[in-house]
Amino acid sequence: MFHKILLFSFAIFTLMNCQSQKLTKESGAKKSTKNQVKDVLQENLIYLNEGQTNFLKEQQMNVTFKGIISDSRCPTGVNCIWAGAAKVSVEVMTTTSRPMLIELSSLDLTSRNFVKTQNFAGYNITLEKVLPYPNQTNNTATLKGQYQIALKIEKGNVDHNNTENPITTQ
Template structure:
C-alpha cells in the first residue's frame, strides 16, 4: 500500500515538473517571437519614409551634373597649385605666395563671339585688375584675352617680378545675354609666372594709384 502511494506521488510530481518545464519553454518561445516581431516592425518603420518625404531610390546612377561640377572643382584646385588664381568680379585676394594683393575690379569689355553664334572675329574680353605688393603702391592693369597693341590689348602684364596672364573669362555671352546683362557676374583666371619673359606682346607697367 505504501509503495503504491509512493509511486503515485512520484508520478504526480513528475507530471507537475514536466508541465512547469513546458510552460517555461512556451513562455520563452513566445518572448522570442515577440522580440522578432518588434525588431522587424522597427526596421520597417526606419526604412519607410515619413509622410510627405520623397522615397529614396536605390540602384540609380549618380547625378552627372554633380559629378561634372565636382570634377571641375578638383581640376580648379589642382590648377590653383600651378599658379592660376580664380577671382569673381569685385573680389579681392591677398596672395601670400606672391606677396601681393589682387582685386578683380571689373570687366571693361566683352566683345567675344556669343556662344552658339558663328562670327567672323572671335572678339575680345578685357579685365581691369588692381595689384599692390607689400612695398609698392597700388597699380591698375588691363589684361585681355587677345593681343593687339594698336588697340591696347595685352594678354600678359608684368608686376613686381611676375608675368600675369588672363587665361579664362566666364561666363560666355549668348544671344540672349550680352555684356551688359552679365556685368557683375564675371569670373576670371589669372596665371602668375615668376620672372620677366622676353615677349614683345607683354606690356610693362600700368596706371599707378596714389
C-alpha cells in the same frame, strides 16, 4: 508580437539607410571640393569674381578684379567676322608698393591695345580665362557683376613681340 518586431526592424533599417545616404552625400561634396582645389593647383590659376580681392602669400601681393572694361567676344552660336576680346581691369599691390591698375585682355593684339600679360613687381600677370562666355541670350549688360577671371602669376618678364591676329572665330 511578430508584427511589432517586424515593424521595429523595418524602422531601424530605414533609419540606418538614411544615415548611409547622408554620409555618401557628404563624402561626395568633399571629393568635388578637393577636385576643384586640385584643378586650381595643377593649372596654377587664381580665380576671382568681380570686386573680389585675394592676397597671394607666395608673391606677397594683393590682387583685385575691379571689373570688365569691354567684352566683344563673339557669342556662342553666332557667326562673327572677328572673334572679339574681353578686357578687364585688375588692381595689383605688393606689401611694399602702392596699388596699380592694369588692363588685361583675353588675347594679345597690340594694334588694338589688347595685352594678355603685364609685368608687375617682377611677376608676369596673365589673363587666362574670362567666364562666363557670352551667348545669344546673355550679353555684356546682363552679365555685369557675374564675371569671373582666372589669372596666372609667375616670375619673369613679358615678351610683347608675340602678337596674334584673330580674324575668324571657332
